[in-house]
Amino acid sequence: MTLYNPLHERLVRFVQTLVWDKEEARDIVSETILAAYEHFEKVKHHEAFLYYLFTIAKRKMNRRYVQQKRQSPWTDELNDKAEDTSPDALKKLQIKELKEAIAHLPEKYREPLVLFEFSGLTIKEIAELSNLTENGVKSRLVRARQQLSEILDGSLHEKAI
Amino acid sequence: MKKQFNNESININNLEQGKTGNADLDNSISNVKEEPLIFSVEEANYIVENAMTNEVTSSVIKNTIIIGGAVLLSAVFGWMYYEFNHTSVGAQTINESTKINNRGSVNERNKIKLSSSENEYSDGNSTELNPTGLNSTENNSIEVFSNSNNQTSVSNNYTKITNNSTVASNSTTKSKKNITSSDKQATKSSINDPKKTNSNFSKTIITQRYFDDGSAKMTLEYKNQPARITINSRGIESLFINSEEVDPSYYYLYEDLAIEAFRRSKIEPLAGATHDANAKPNINAMMTGALTRRGLIKEGEIFNFELTPSVAILNSISLKADVHKDLLQVYQSAFGSSLPRGGKFIIDKQP
Numbered sequence: 236m237t238l239y240n241p242l243h244e245r246l247v248r249f250v251q252t253l254v255w256d257k258e259e260a261r262d263i264v265s266e267t268i269l270a271a272y273e274h275f276e277k278v279k280h281h282e283a284f285l286y287y288l289f290t291i292a293k294r295k296m297n298r299r300y301v302q303q304k305r306q307s308p309w310t311d312e313l314n315d316k317a318e319d320t321s322p323d324a325l326k327k328l329q330i331k332e333l334k335e336a337i338a339h340l341p342e343k344y345r346e347p348l349v350l351f352e353f354s355g356l357t358i359k360e361i362a363e364l365s366n367l368t369e370n371g372v373k374s375r376l377v378r379a380r381q382q383l384s385e386i387l388d389g390s391l392h393e394k395a396i
Numbered sequence: 397m398k399k400q401f402n403n404e405s406i407n408i409n410n411l412e413q414g415k416t417g418n419a420d421l422d423n424s425i426s427n428v429k430e431e432p433l434i435f436s437v438e439e440a441n442y443i444v445e446n447a448m449t450n451e452v453t454s455s456v457i458k459n460t461i462i463i464g465g466a467v468l469l470s471a472v473f474g475w476m477y478y479e480f481n482h483t484s485v486g487a488q489t490i491n492e493s494t495k496i497n498n499r500g501s502v503n504e505r506n507k508i509k510l511s512s513s514e515n516e517y518s519d520g521n522s523t524e525l526n527p528t529g530l531n532s533t534e535n536n537s538i539e540v541f542s543n544s545n546n547q548t549s550v551s552n553n554y555t556k557i558t559n560n561s562t563v564a565s566n567s568t569t570k571s572k573k574n575i576t577s578s579d580k581q582a583t584k585s586s587i588n589d590p591k592k593t594n595s596n597f598s599k600t601i602i603t604q605r606y607f608d609d610g611s612a613k614m615t616l617e618y619k620n621q622p623a624r625i626t627i628n629s630r631g632i633e634s635l636f637i638n639s640e641e642v643d644p645s646y647y648y649l650y651e652d653l654a655i656e657a658f659r660r661s662k663i664e665p666l667a668g669a670t671h672d673a674n675a676k677p678n679i680n681a682m683m684t685g686a687l688t689r690r691g692l693i694k695e696g697e698i699f700n701f702e703l704t705p706s707v708a709i710l711n712s713i714s715l716k717a718d719v720h721k722d723l724l725q726v727y728q729s730a731f732g733s734s735l736p737r738g739g740k741f742i743i744d745k746q747p
Contacts, residue, residue, distance in 0.1 A: 236440070236441055236444060239440065239444075240437055240440075243435075243437050243440055244433060247433045247434060247435045248429070248433070251431070251433070251434050251435075252428060257434050258660065260434055260435075261434055261435055262660060264434070264435045264440075265435070265439075265440075265443055268440050268443050268444065269443055269444075272443075272444050326427050329423065329424045329427050330424065330427050330428050330431065332424065333421075333424040333425065333427075333428055334428070351411075351413060352413055352414065352425050352429075353425070353428060353429060355413060358411065373411055376411055377411070380416045380417070380418070380421070383416075383421060384416070384418045384421055387420070387421060387424075
């Protein structure tokens with residue numbers, strides 16, 4: 236746990252930003268932790284633990300996403316599942332809008348953005364994790380931010396009309 | 397109130413976290429970052445500690461199984477050696493109590509009492525026995541072969557045994573289910589509402605795994621006890637409460653646990669949450685239920701339905717491709733294998 240504890244918040248933020256359903260997100264975190272523990276011997280260097288942990292979380296989320304796609308229709312729509320915990324209503328709305336906008340981003344932009352802005356990973360770490368160059372990550376981040384702003388502008392514009 | 401994205405502030409070489417150049421976006425990002433964590437470090441530690449305990453327990457169990465297996469094997473060989481050398485032609489009675497389940501592992505699910513005598517067989521012929529005369533069902537009957545050998549002849553004794561205890565317990569289950577029908581109604585509504593939570597559970601799932609065959613296994617805390625449940629679309633495959641396997645006839649007592657497991661795994665309980673997944677599936681009923689849940693038919697409606705790998709026809713109307721795909725998935729989950737090419741599944745409820 237010495238290696239895990241400093242990364243806990245980063246991991247949870249990563250999962251809870253991408254997975255709206257609270258229970259679902261909790262399941263993914265717990266599964267990730269367990270899988271990381273079970274195959275810990277695969278980690279050859281302590282520095283690699285971060286990549287190891289986030290790679291497991293990414294796979295778990297992808298798998299769950301595929302699973303959900305072919306599962307039962309009594310799964311709620313994403314919109315109904317959005318669950319935020321902040322008390323302020325405006326904040327709640329902003330959070331919901333932002334998460335919706337993030338969900339609309341293409342996957343190649345979504346992940347680096349969440350890792351950078353919410354999990355606090357550095358560009359170097361994201362590059363290593365995503366198997367990209369640092370410049371590649373930077374350009375994706377810039378495009379992700381631009382698209383995010385455009386999506387948010389669009390939703391506000393629609394509401395104004 | 398249109399947001400302005402300040403392009404001048406974008407410098408690809410100087411990206412800073414939380415500074416996008418759009419004040420509103422920055423504000424929203426900081427709001428999300430201020431959200432409380434859904435999972436605490438303490439919970440993470442708890443999971444790892446629990447996994448460590450499980451590991452120790454499972455290694456102990458493994459050792460026990462290996463030693464037990466060796467002892468059992470030597471006993472079987474000893475018995476076979478004795479039988480080979482000492483079988484007499486006169487009447488012989490074998491009394492055994494065997495514990496077998498559908499998957500071949502040893503547990504308490506089916507108790508089979510075998511009693512055979514050599515008077516009841518002849519060379520090469522098989523005799524069907526039903527000691528109590530009760531009707532046997534496919535799920536509860538087990539065929540046992542017993543070979544006997546002596547110097548003059550080789551005989552095969554083929555005996556069919558009925559598990560009467562299971563029949564009895566099934567009837568008990570039925571009556572108890574009637575008593576709790578109102579409870580069932582209440583739980584049924586909670587199946588459809590994934591947001592409802594049950595106070596019998598801790599929020600932490602210790603493990604949750606999905607398998608390629610569509611089943612899911614999870615360990616969670618139920619009424620302050622560790623519960624391990626394996627489910628698939630047909631119901632409960634196995635259930636352990638406090639490391640003790642629950643007999644399928646008592647699954648109904650753990651309906652809330654089963655519903656929670658289905659809810660969390662997002663698996664559709666085709667035959668009801670507490671159905672024994674190892675029992676023979678009633679695919680017609682499962683498909684009818686699935687069609688009802690999808691709003692394609694009403695409850696009790698008379699309909700005809702045809703499903704092939706290329707099309708799904710309900711009341712002479714061809715269903716959309718995505719619905720067809722979904723129903724093929726239901727069929728596969730219910731039947732255990734996909735509908736073969738050229739195969740057809742039909743429900744005809746027209747009068």
